[in-house]
Amino acid sequence: MLSRVANSLYWMVRYIERADSLSRLIEVNGQLLLDHERLDSERLRAFWKPIILSTGDETLFSEFYSDASSSEVIRFLTNDRRNPNSIVASIGQARENARMVRDQLSEELWEELNSLYLFINSREGELLFNADPTRYYETIRRATFTFHGIAAASIARSESWEFMDLGRHLERADKITRFLDITSFLPESDAPVNGAATFHWTAILRSCGGLGAFRAEHRGEPTAEGVVSFLMFSPGFPRSVRFCVDRIDRNLHSISGTPRGTYTNDAERVAGRLLAELAYGSAAEVLEHGLHLYLDELQERLNEIGTELFQTYVLLPDSTDKRPPIPAANMSAVVAWQMAQQQQ
Amino acid sequence: MFEAYEADGFFDEMFALEGEVRPHYRTLLNRFSAIAADDFEARRAACDQHFLRQGVTFNVYHDDRGTERIFPFDPVPRVIPAAEWEHLEAGLTQRIIALNLFLHDIYHEQHILRDGIIPRFYIEEAKHYRPEFRGINVPKDIYIHICGSDLIRGADGTYFVLEDNGRCPSGASYLLENRNALKRAFPSLFESLGVRPVDAYPRELLDMLHHVSPHREGEPVCVLLTPGCYNSAYFEHCYLAREMGIEIVEGRDLVVMDDFVYMRTTKGLVRVDVIYRRIDDDFLDPTVFRKDSVLGVPGIMRAYQAGNVALANAVGTGVADDKVIYYFVPKIIEYYLGQDPILPNVPTYLASEESDRKYILEHLPELVVKAANESGGYGMLMGPSATQEEIAKFKEKIIEDPRNFIAQPVVSLSRSPTWCEGNMEGRHIDLRPYIIYGEDVKIVPGGLTRVALRKGSLVVNSSQGGGSKDTWVLK
Numbered sequence: 001m002l003s004r005v006a007n008s009l010y011w012m013v014r015y016i017e018r019a020d021s022l023s024r025l026i027e028v029n030g031q032l033l034l035d036h037e038r039l040d041s042e043r044l045r046a047f048w049k050p051i052i053l054s055t056g057d058e059t060l061f062s063e064f065y066s067d068a069s070s071s072e073v074i075r076f077l078t079n080d081r082r083n084p085n086s087i088v089a090s091i092g093q094a095r096e097n098a099r100m101v102r103d104q105l106s107e108e109l110w111e112e113l114n115s116l117y118l119f120i121n122s123r124e125g126e127l128l129f130n131a132d133p134t135r136y137y138e139t140i141r142r143a144t145f146t147f148h149g150i151a152a153a154s155i156a157r158s159e160s161w162e163f164m165d166l167g168r169h170l171e172r173a174d175k176i177t178r179f180l181d182i183t184s185f186l187p188e189s190d191a192p193v194n195g196a197a198t199f200h201w202t203a204i205l206r207s208c209g210g211l212g213a214f215r216a217e218h219r220g221e222p223t224a225e226g227v228v229s230f231l232m233f234s235p236g237f238p239r240s241v242r243f244c245v246d247r248i249d250r251n252l253h254s255i256s257g258t259p260r261g262t263y264t265n266d267a268e269r270v271a272g273r274l275l276a277e278l279a280y281g282s283a284a285e286v287l288e289h290g291l292h293l294y295l296d297e298l299q300e301r302l303n304e305i306g307t308e309l310f311q312t313y314v315l316l317p318d319s320t321d322k323r324p325p326i327p328a329a330n331m332s333a334v335v336a337w338q339m340a341q342q343q344q
Numbered sequence: 345m346f347e348a349y350e351a352d353g354f355f356d357e358m359f360a361l362e363g364e365v366r367p368h369y370r371t372l373l374n375r376f377s378a379i380a381a382d383d384f385e386a387r388r389a390a391c392d393q394h395f396l397r398q399g400v401t402f403n404v405y406h407d408d409r410g411t412e413r414i415f416p417f418d419p420v421p422r423v424i425p426a427a428e429w430e431h432l433e434a435g436l437t438q439r440i441i442a443l444n445l446f447l448h449d450i451y452h453e454q455h456i457l458r459d460g461i462i463p464r465f466y467i468e469e470a471k472h473y474r475p476e477f478r479g480i481n482v483p484k485d486i487y488i489h490i491c492g493s494d495l496i497r498g499a500d501g502t503y504f505v506l507e508d509n510g511r512c513p514s515g516a517s518y519l520l521e522n523r524n525a526l527k528r529a530f531p532s533l534f535e536s537l538g539v540r541p542v543d544a545y546p547r548e549l550l551d552m553l554h555h556v557s558p559h560r561e562g563e564p565v566c567v568l569l570t571p572g573c574y575n576s577a578y579f580e581h582c583y584l585a586r587e588m589g590i591e592i593v594e595g596r597d598l599v600v601m602d603d604f605v606y607m608r609t610t611k612g613l614v615r616v617d618v619i620y621r622r623i624d625d626d627f628l629d630p631t632v633f634r635k636d637s638v639l640g641v642p643g644i645m646r647a648y649q650a651g652n653v654a655l656a657n658a659v660g661t662g663v664a665d666d667k668v669i670y671y672f673v674p675k676i677i678e679y680y681l682g683q684d685p686i687l688p689n690v691p692t693y694l695a696s697e698e699s700d701r702k703y704i705l706e707h708l709p710e711l712v713v714k715a716a717n718e719s720g721g722y723g724m725l726m727g728p729s730a731t732q733e734e735i736a737k738f739k740e741k742i743i744e745d746p747r748n749f750i751a752q753p754v755v756s757l758s759r760s761p762t763w764c765e766g767n768m769e770g771r772h773i774d775l776r777p778y779i780i781y782g783e784d785v786k787i788v789p790g791g792l793t794r795v796a797l798r799k800g801s802l803v804v805n806s807s808q809g810g811g812s813k814d815t816w817v818l819k
Contacts, residue, residue, distance in 0.1 A: 002597050003608050100573050102399070103586035111397050118396065159610060255610065313610045335574045337639055341623045343577035344492060344509035344665075 003314045005104060006163045008097040010309075013151075013167035015094035016113070019087045020144040021175040021207075023137040025051065026077055026087075028206040030133065032199065033070065041069065048073040050185030054178045057085055079120070079129065087140060088120050106154040109147065116143040162251045166309065169251070173244035174302050176231055177295045179207050183224075184292035201227045208239045228291065229283035241298070242278040248305060249275045255313070267308035274301050345377055345384070346761065349768050355501045355758040356770060357422055368425040368818055375533055376420070381766060387529040388419050388763060394528060400521045402576045402806060415518055416811030417525060418762045422773060422793040423816045429789060432495065432503060435687030436777055437785045438677060440491050443510060443664045444781060445680040447487035450663060451478050461679050462672050466696075469747055470669065471717045472511070472662020474625065476632075480649050482658045483556040489656035490549070491779040495687070497758035504690045504755065506774065508673070510665045511657060512622055515812075516545060516778045517580035519792045520587075522814040538819040540789040545778065546587035549620075552782030553588075556654040557617040564617040566590045567607060569598070571623045571639050581622055595623075600643030603650040618654045625659050667716045667750045668694060690755055695746040704742065704751040708735045711751040713742070726802065728754055757802055760813070762795055772796045774804050775815065790815035 029051060033044075045068040052058050052073060060083060065072045079088040095117040102110055119125045119139065129136045148168070155161045183200060201222035205211040208231060217234070218226045234240035249271045253260045256268065263269040286294045351359050358369045365373050376384070392414055395401070401412035424432075449456050450467060451474075457464045467473055492513030494506040523542050527534065550566065557564030570581040572594050585592035597607050598616065606613035621628065627637040629645040647653045663669060671692045674685045693700040693711075704711060708727050715723035725738045742749045759770035777791035793813040794804035804810040 001609055002591060002593060003610055004594065004597055005591075006610050096573075099399070099578070099582075102579075102582040103592045107398065110399060114399050115397050334572070334638055337627065337637070338571040338574040339576065341571040341575055341627065341639070342512060343514035343575070343580075343622065344512050 001104075001159050005101045006159065007310070007314045008101045009104065009160055010163045010167040012094050012097035012101070012113075013164045014171040015090045015097065016144050016147055017168050017171040018085065018175070019090040019094070020141055021172070021179075022055070022077055022085075022087050022090070023140045024209060025179065025207045026074055027134065027137040028203050030070065030074065031206075032203050041067075044069055046186075050182045052076075053185045054182045055085060056178075057083060074133070079126075091117055091120055091140075104160055106150065109150045109154060112143060112147050112150055116140065116147075119143075159255060162255050166248060166251045169244040169247040170302060170306055172239060173241045173248070174299060176208055176239060176241050176244070177298050177302070179204050180228065180231060181292060181295045184295070198222055204231070210237060210239055213237050224287060224291075225283045228286055232283060232286065233278060233281060235279075242275075245271060245275045245278055252309070265308065265312045267305050267312055270301055270304050270308060274298075274305075345379075345381065346373065346768050349761060350770065351759070352770060354756055354770060354772075355497055355499055357758055357760040357773070359761075368423050371537055372421065372423060372533075375530075384419070384763065385766060388417075391417050391419060391525045391529050394525060395521070398521075399579060400518070401579055415806055416797060417522060418771075418795055418797075418811050418813045419526060419529060420761050420763055420768070421526060421814040421816050422760050422775070423818065424790070426818050429817045431686070432777065433787050435503075435505075435685070436491075436493055436779050436787055438681065438683060438686050439493060439505065439508070439673065440488060440779050440781050440785060442673070442677040442680050443491070443508065444485070444487050446676045447658070447661060447664055448485050449680075451480065451487075451660060456676070456679055459679070461675055462669075466668055466672075466747075467663060470663045470666045472625065472660065472666060474660035474663075477660045481651070483558050483651070483654040486556060486656075486781055487658040487661050488664065489552055489556065489658075489781055491781070492776050493779065495775040495777065496690070496755055498755050501758065503687055505673075505687050506690055506755075507667065507670060508665045510661045512624070513776075513778065514577045514580055514622075515776055515792045516549075516788070517583040518812055519778070519788070519790065519815070520545060520583075522792070522812060526814045537816075539816045540819055542788050542790055544786075545780075545788045546584060548780050548782075548786045548788070549584065550588040550590070552780050552786075553590075553618045553620055553654075553656060555782040556656060558651050558654055559617050565607075565615060566618040566620065567593045567598075567616050569593055569595070569619050569621040569623060571627070575622070577622065584620075590620075595637075595639045595641050598641040598644070600641060600647050603643075603647045603652055605641065605644060605647045605653045616653060618656065620656050625662065628655075628659070662717070667714050668696070668747065671750060690752045693751045695742050695749040695751065700751075701742070701746055704749075705739060708739060708751075710754065712754055713738055713749055713751045716748045716750065722807070724803075726754070754802070757796075757804075760793070760795065762797070762813075764797070764799075769799070771799075772802050772804065773813070789817035 033047065048068045048070065052061050052068065055077070061076055064082060065076060076083055077086055080086050081089060083089060095113055098105060098110060098113050128139070151164060155164065182204065186200065198221045201224065202211065205214050205222060205227060210231065214222065214227070214230050217230065230237065230240065232241050235242055237243060249260060252268045252271055256264050258264045258268070261272065263272055349359070351361065358366060358373065360366055395414040395417065399412070401414050446456065456462055457467060488510040490513055492509040492515065494509070495503050496506045497503055520542060553566040554564050567590055568581055568585040570578060570592055572578070581592055591607065593607055599606050599608060599613065605616045605619070607616055623639050626633045628640045629642060630637045630640055631642045632645040644653070648655055648659070670689065671694055674689055677683060677685045693704050695701045695704055704713070709730070711727045713725040713727070725734060727735070757772040757774060760773045761768045762771040764771070773793050773795045775791050775793055778788050780786045793815045794810050795813055796802055796804045797811045798809060
């Protein structure tokens with residue numbers, strides 16, 4: 001398939017997954033607040049700050065907002081267009097990518113994504129967000145589930161599928177690591193690592209949609225070790241890092257056609273090595289190493305897989321091009337030219 | 345629904361002058377009359393919703409948010425009886441054959457100029473004439489592979505050709521989607537009416553592309569070349585590519601090596617045989633035409649001239665849809681085919697002919713003036729509704745550059761009942777059939793009926809607030 005198309009499919013799904021993860025995160029933490037006695041504004045700030053830090057947008061946030069009250073954080077993460085990683089912006093990006101490769105998508109798939117886009121940009125969406133945020137986030141989550149379901153039922157298991165699946169699992173693995181990392185930013189007194197704040201671990205499990213599955217595997221209250229073990233190393237839970245990396249490794253080898261356990265490009269090498277570590281690692285080791293440090297390194301390696309993937313399948317075909325590059329035109333000029341092509 | 349309907353003295357598609365319903369509309373009228381107005385409105389709104397969700401839209405420019413708008417759809421179809429369609433089919437077939445012979449001649453021997461049928465300077469000064477392509481052979485000698493010729497009906501119902509669009513006709517996707525929309529909204533409407541299906545269009549388009557492939561071995565690789573997702577017709581580009589099962593590519597996805605065109609895929613380069621291009625000649629190749637074009641493919645013209653890739657439509661076809669050349673099409677038909685034109689032109693005055701120019705300048709308030717190479721309803725003067733200033737401005741333009749203008753009397757386009765906010769009212773329409781010229785000529789039965797939604801307006805272009813209807817050709 002065209003390199004450009006592969007790239008767009010991959011990003012389309014990454015952005016959908018991003019919107020889904022964020023809506024879980026906000027929902028769960030918003031619910032969490034309701035379970036606690038009224039928090040004063042300082043405690044509120046302390047509560048939300050780690051969440052902002054975990055999505056890596058703290059600089060942007062502080063640029064626009066003076067406070068970190070619930071409503072401000074929620075707005076910033078949900079439908080602030082100035083935040084390129086907000087839910088609304090992510091869905092907009094997903095749709096933009098989908099538009100570029102519309103010929104690759106079944107009608108139902110496009111319609112699902114487009115309907116979600118139309119909904120969150122409508123007055124109706126805005127009203128629901130203000131009146132019943134729980135329903136609002138549920139709508140987004142259901143739409144993304146439906147999207148994945150339609151994709152699974154209507155996309156042939158060809159390269160298109162592999163690139164989409166890659167996008168989904170890379171994004172998912174990255175988000176799991178970020179949710180786990182929330183605990184690293186908590187103020188000392190709340191630090192759940194010493195077992196004080198199980199409710200944080202519960203919230204993280206919920207954000208990853210894994211509380212039920214966790215309970216089926218682990219008895220008793222969620223502990224640091226139990227949750228890390230589950231979200232990091234569970235071989236069968238679809239939102240564990242190990243599960244995601246296994247899928248990524250499989251996708252990469254399906255695309256290149258080389259047997260698993262060998263590699264022909266750097267994306268495969270990094271993924272294979274990471275998979276081995278996850279297969280033989282343990283939560284105790286991670287906590288000893290330092291959770292935050294470990295997660296940081298993990299995120300870097302996930303990024304590396306994304307970068308190498310791009311190098312191999314999108315940029316490399318470009319290097320076959322011997323032509324002198326056309327002087328870079330700015331985006332608006334290109335858009336203007338595209339518009340200027342006469343369609344009689 | 346139709347009780348208060350007035351034909352207002354225009355030729356009405358549905359009703360004869362005495363208010364009699366025309367026979368080929370009778371069943372439709374009966375079925376529509378059985379639907380309550382609010383139900384009818386609900387179904388129409390459902391069509392809009394469907395178009396919006398499906399993204400059957402066009403991009404509106406000059407708007408800070410790059411708004412996508414749906415093409416307004418009117419649920420009252422336009423019906424064409426079988427015999428009438430046969431006449432149109434014969435006329436359009438004759439026309440496209442003649443236009444292709446004309447283009448081949450213009451880019452080779454130029455007999456028609458030597459024989460003095462068309463003054464040479466009209467060709468040489470045509471904006472889209474490409475002298476550098478003289479002597480180049482194109483696959484199967486086909487220049488206009490896809491043509492959209494606009495038809496209108498005058499006061500007595502006579503069909504005229506208003507213009508030929510032989511460079512990059514668009515709108516076929518809306519024709520197909522309009523049929524789907526009407527089927528969804530009024531599922532029982534089509535029963536036992538004998539409406540000819542239109543869904544063969546993408547297959548016929550692909551057959552034509554295969555037919556012009558320069559390579560014999562294996563299945564030809566065809567692609568659709570789009571300017572990109574900001575173009576107004578991007579929806580159509582994707583739609584047609586998907587329906588045909590071919591890749592939609594942008595210029596940057598293609599590369600020319602050793603005079604062959606390849607596309608960049610995740611598995612390396614794949615040779616391309618046929619390109620259905622939806623970008624202008626000027627932007628195709630920065631090494632030949634506009635140097636700053638990032639939409640095109642450097643070297644593609646070399647591959648084309650070497651006969652290694654086919655382009656649909658060919659380069660340089662714009663000379664045939666120059667509005668000045670339009671004036672000569674009846675002569676072109678006579679010259680190449682020795683036949684009388686089956687479908688007449690609208691009477692036309694050429695501003696560069698002295699007597700015509702004199703007439704034009706004296707009668708501007710009652711004429712329609714058109715620039716030779718504009719489309720989409722731009723660059724026009726509608727004399728009867730123009731202000732003094734506009735008329736004066738056009739007068740200057742015509743005197744300054746007479747080669748660039750033609751004028752025609754105002755044709756009072758036929759009208760069709762149209763659902764206008766809860767009432768049936770007459771609105772002016774035209775017809776855009778789509779003609780495919782491959783191994784033989786294929787015309788999708790029907791076409792896109794465009795309707796001027798503003799009361800009294802004669803301008804049907806979507807860029808000027810026009811909508812469209814489903815078009816039924818009866819068996």
